[in-house]
Amino acid sequence: MVQDEARERLVAGLGAAMVLTEPDDVARYCRDWHGDVQTSAVAVLRPGSTAEVSAAVRLCAELGLALVPQGGNTGLVLGGIPDEAGAEVVLSLDRMTRIRRIDPDDFSAVVDAGCVLETIKAAVEAEDRFFPLSLGAQGSCRIGGNVSTNAGGINVLRYGMTRELVLGLEVVLPDGTVWDGLSTLRKDNRGVDLKQLFIGAEGTLGIVTGVALKLLVKPTQVETALLALGSVEEAMALYRRARTDCCDLISAFELIGPEAVALAQIAHPDLVDPLPGAHPAYVLMELAGTGLVDIRALLDRFLEGAMEEGLVLDGVVAASRAQALQLWRIREGMNDGQAMLGAHLRTDVSVPLSQVARFVAEAHAAVARDLPDCRSVAYGHVGDGNIHFNVLPPQEGGPGAVAARIKAAKETVNAVLDRFGGSISAEHGIGRLKRADFEARLGGVQEGLLRALKGALDPAGRMNPGCQLHRR
Amino acid sequence: MVQDEARERLVAGLGAAMVLTEPDDVARYCRDWHGDVQTSAVAVLRPGSTAEVSAAVRLCAELGLALVPQGGNTGLVLGGIPDEAGAEVVLSLDRMTRIRRIDPDDFSAVVDAGCVLETIKAAVEAEDRFFPLSLGAQGSCRIGGNVSTNAGGINVLRYGMTRELVLGLEVVLPDGTVWDGLSTLRKDNRGVDLKQLFIGAEGTLGIVTGVALKLLVKPTQVETALLALGSVEEAMALYRRARTDCCDLISAFELIGPEAVALAQIAHPDLVDPLPGAHPAYVLMELAGTGLVDIRALLDRFLEGAMEEGLVLDGVVAASRAQALQLWRIREGMNDGQAMLGAHLRTDVSVPLSQVARFVAEAHAAVARDLPDCRSVAYGHVGDGNIHFNVLPPQEGGPGAVAARIKAAKETVNAVLDRFGGSISAEHGIGRLKRADFEARLGGVQEGLLRALKGALDPAGRMNPGCQLHRR
Incomplete structure (x- = not known):
């Protein structure tokens, strides 16, 4: 189907108010957080309710269009913008910003996936409660994105990743049906816990539209x-x-x-x-x-x-x-x-807590050996074993030369990391940016499980294809 | 295949030491914790290592035999014993009791799935660490069963369910392949978190053979x-x-x-x-x-x-x-x-924290109205919204009459529970015992997801069939 026809069908089916097709409008949703990468899309859909998300997903299924769900677009691994081919549709949750309810006595809140994290934090504090997720992007990131990337941040040590702060989810599945798992129960052992599938899935298995959050008492x-x-x-x-x-x-x-x-x-x-x-x-x-x-x-x-x-x-x-x-x-x-200081290698790695010091020492030594003209910098959430080990190359020889140094530095750091059984993504996710490095380290058994899961939930492969795993 | 032939093939393939076939031996593994239910099995397999579990699962797949994994057999919902037909094989983890390693500086331990919970607790305390899972059966239950049922207990309020205490898993999949997910990393956002699938699955998707546990400092x-x-x-x-x-x-x-x-x-x-x-x-x-x-x-x-x-x-x-x-x-x-006091209704329900008092009052009132000759008793882990709301009928008229009162009481309590959006199983799981009540409350969307998952991971339906969902 030509893209013009797809746009017409989307506008006809969903109404012009929900569909952005003007190139400038679309381009804004196809640019990554750092502004380094610009791609394009058939259109941007901006549903205002779960029912509208469902209708949009259903129509895209009919039209055979692939969907990239997007929250606040603050991700760091290109998981929320479409690929370069321009044949995907962005589905933004940025109009779904309703706080559905806050129940202080239940220590819970239920919110639309498009709520900005900082807005949620402020709203629950007004009720003497506390939502502990804290990260640099909290004024822009949206809770559906936090859930889909299992966001971390500075307080994980005490309160856990986003996964541990989610009580329930509402998800629009790849065929447009709505799964209502928005319970606020603390303990519920009725079979396999389906919400866990969608946490950290980066929108590859469905679109999170609502979230039930665990609240705490605000530290005074x-x-x-x-x-x-x-x-x-x-x-x-x-x-x-x-x-x-x-x-x-x-x-x-x-x-x-x-x-x-x-x-x-x-x-x-x-x-x-x-x-x-x-x-x-x-x-x-x-x-x-x-x-x-x-x-x-x-x-x-x-x-x-x-x-x-x-x-x-x-x-x-x-x-x-x-x-x-x-x-x-x-x-x-x-x-x-x-x-x-210019372009440099940013990493987001983790190692076992008992290995942090050794990893840092060996990674510094490896960079000094392989790339003596580069500086290496280590810092991070070490209470969780999460280190940002960065390498700063000299900014000489033009962007190509710098990029080559960054790539070499990544190989050096990852080789040390692999010896420690570490993770190449402690908190940022895989997206499209880390897919190749992820796949290179995936065993066949793990890849088989991930593909079986994807095939079971999204048989047509239309949900954020190319994110986490390459299309097949 | 006749059962004698199946037994012969199992003994021939796995060795007599791994296979129990004597009726008395087999019967011990087919009796539930309370001793109320006795079923039978083709045989009991007792592998001593992950490789032996893998070989056993592979052979059962070849022979088309269904498997029921069993830990300490302390479950309360008949999830760990085979069904009445006697055509299933029990795979017990009770010979896999190795503590693989304890790393106090990593605040982690890696253990075989057959380790008894109390043994693990004592071993880590000797290293100045603490594994907080605490429940009545801790002297008998095994950690693989705790993981497979996402066990709760008395300290959930502070430390979470078993799910929150698991860092990694090793699982033998239904085709016998081994998935090694035994990492001890605190933060690892490399795609969908596969271990979550097996926690609380009651052995319906694979057999947990090893567990990496999160340790804490022991409270003094x-x-x-x-x-x-x-x-x-x-x-x-x-x-x-x-x-x-x-x-x-x-x-x-x-x-x-x-x-x-x-x-x-x-x-x-x-x-x-x-x-x-x-x-x-x-x-x-x-x-x-x-x-x-x-x-x-x-x-x-x-x-x-x-x-x-x-x-x-x-x-x-x-x-x-x-x-x-x-x-x-x-x-x-x-x-x-x-x-x-005799046979009575034991429940394990949960409601939102803000609804505990209202639920208890309404459930007492409903029992008083529907079953005025019964006593109702409410207690439990209310910091988690988890209530054991029990109903004690008069022990008159023989077992049949008492059983009928218990069934009526269950309907009464569940009807109140449903109005509060509560769970019929806060911590015990579904097993075979609660399957009908679980399925009666499953929406079509949720059932579809659960069956898709089961179909993807266990297409032949040989892993604990009839547990959680009826066979189809």
């Missing part, structure tokens, strides 16, 4: 400390000590490398180094709690013990929320600083 | 209180207050009805009522923690506030572990006491 005390340590090993020893000393009250435990402040200062020249002097490793640590536990006293006593033991060399505890944000600005500013 | 302080309250509503109000006051440090929050002590005393006549006087509701509450948080001081301050507010009418805090066990004996003894 949050204490933040930046600590200087002698090595990554000692950072991990501090982590183990913190797990024992601080009960389950650690909400963040971020490793930051020695170059952190300098990198952050590239982006934020006003940033003051709170711990002057060179230290081999830093940890940004947060404790959080509610009610009757004195979190500040807990942190002080913990740090006292860790300093006495010689684990912590120097440290600063934020005296106010504003000071805490300054400490977090170092962590977040590192990314901006690296970006300003 | 556990404080237990029994509290008297004015109503179930007030118990739930106390729960909400505890969530706020006590951070995330509540490890159990059990509702106990006014008849608790009397029921427990039937089984344990020596049991002393620690809170004399009749109260409409009781809560058995536990706080647990490690390190620097003073859990006893926290509990005391919490109770002070709750008593000032008038929520708690009376209470006792255990002064020693022995006293705590006495308080738990009331909770556990209730079950034994009820059993001694």
Whole structure:
């Protein structure tokens, strides 16, 4: 079918208000978050309700059109934009933004998949509840995308990935039928838990249209400390000590490398180094709690013990929320600083907790050996074994030469990672960007299972084809 | 194929040491936990390794024999014993009891599926770690069965169901191939999370042979209180207050009805009522923690506030572990006491947290209306919305009459439950026992998904057929 005819049929079947066909409008939905990649699509569908999603999916099935579901389009692996061929349809959830209900006594909320994460967080806080998912993109990402990528973020250590925060789902299946699994039950062992299939599936098995979320009590005390340590090993020893000393009250435990402040200062020249002097490793640590536990006293006593033991060399505890944000600005500013240094390898890997220090050391050594002109930077959510191990090449010889260095760096880092049984995607997903690296590491048994699942739920292969696995 | 021939082929193919065929031996594996149901099987296979499980499954596939995987056989829904026809093979994991490794720095352990839960708990405690799954059957149940039923227990509130404690799985698929998903990574977003399929599947999609478990720091302080309250509503109000006051440090929050002590005393006549006087509701509450948080001081301050507010009418805090066990004996003894009163309806239902009090009131009222000669008893893990709502009929008129009352009581309770959108199986699973009630409540869309999944992974329908869904 020619694309003009497809557009006419979509407009005729769904109404002009739901279908974007103007090239400029369509192009906006076909550009990735970093703005590096621009593709195209037959059209963009913007249904406003579950019934409209169902109708849209049904019509696309009739027309034989492949669909790419899209939330806030903040993904980092090209899972939410169509491929280069321009023959797919984008289905955006950005008009489905209703908070269906918040039940503080049930510690739950039910929301449309298109709700922006920050909007949900604010709405539940107004009811004295807390939705803990926290990530850089929270002002733009939408909860359906968070579910479909099983988003992580800075508080996973305490509250789990998105998977652990989902109580129920509503999903439009590839044939347009609606599966209503929007329960808020905490415990429900009625057979296989179908919602798990769609969490992290990146829209390849169906389109998440509604989400029932687990809520918590909002922490009223949050204490933040930046600590200087002698090595990554000692950072991990501090982590183990913190797990024992601080009960389950650690909400963040971020490793930051020695170059952190300098990198952050590239982006934020006003940033003051709170711990002057060179230290081999830093940890940004947060404790959080509610009610009757004195979190500040807990942190002080913990740090006292860790300093006495010689684990912590120097440290600063934020005296106010504003000071805490300054400490977090170092962590977040590192990314901006690296970006300003030009194109570089960004990774999102994980290794077993007991292997973090060894992995970091071996990956630095491998880069120094294979790519002596590149800098490597390691930081991340080490309380979860999740490391962003980045490699910054010299920006010489033009984009092609830089891209070649980045590719070589990826091979070097992944070779070390493979020795540790690590994951090439701890939290970002696979999308189209990491598909080849994913498939190269898939055993035949695992690939067989994934393809059997895909074949069972989406036999025509029309849901985000080419995402996660190549089409067959 | 005649069964004698099947037995011969199994012995010839797998060796006599792996195959039980003597009727008495086989019968032991075909009797349910309560001893109420006795079925039969072609044979019992007892492989000692993953490779032997694989060989056994492969041979059964060749012979067209259906397999029922069995762990500790402590399930409560007839999911682990074969059906009445006697044409199935039991595959027991009871010889696979190796603890493959414990890595305290990784907060993980990898174990054979046949390890007894209590053995695992003790082994990791020797390494200063903690595996939180706790349930009555822990001295007999095996971890593969816990995974396959997504077992719950008394600490779900704090630590989650088994699903949240599993980092990775090794599974023998219906064709005998081995899927090695035994990673201990905390964060791994490489596509659809296949292990989720097998958790709670009750062996209908494959046989779990190895499990990677998430470990925690062992709580060094556990404080237990029994509290008297004015109503179930007030118990739930106390729960909400505890969530706020006590951070995330509540490890159990059990509702106990006014008849608790009397029921427990039937089984344990020596049991002393620690809170004399009749109260409409009781809560058995536990706080647990490690390190620097003073859990006893926290509990005391919490109770002070709750008593000032008038929520708690009376209470006792255990002064020693022995006293705590006495308080738990009331909770556990209730079950034994009820059993001694004769056959009765045991349920394992859940409702939204905000609906617990209303559900309990309406279920009691419905039983009083429909079955005025029966007593109803409500208790359970209400911090998770999980209630054991039991109905005790008069033991008159012979077993047939009692069974009819139990069936009528089930219909009455389930009718109330359905109005609350509740689950007929919060933690026990479906098995064969609850299949009809499960299927009666399955929408067509959900059934379609479940059957598509089953068809994709077990096209010949040989894995625990008749469990969860009827054969087709």
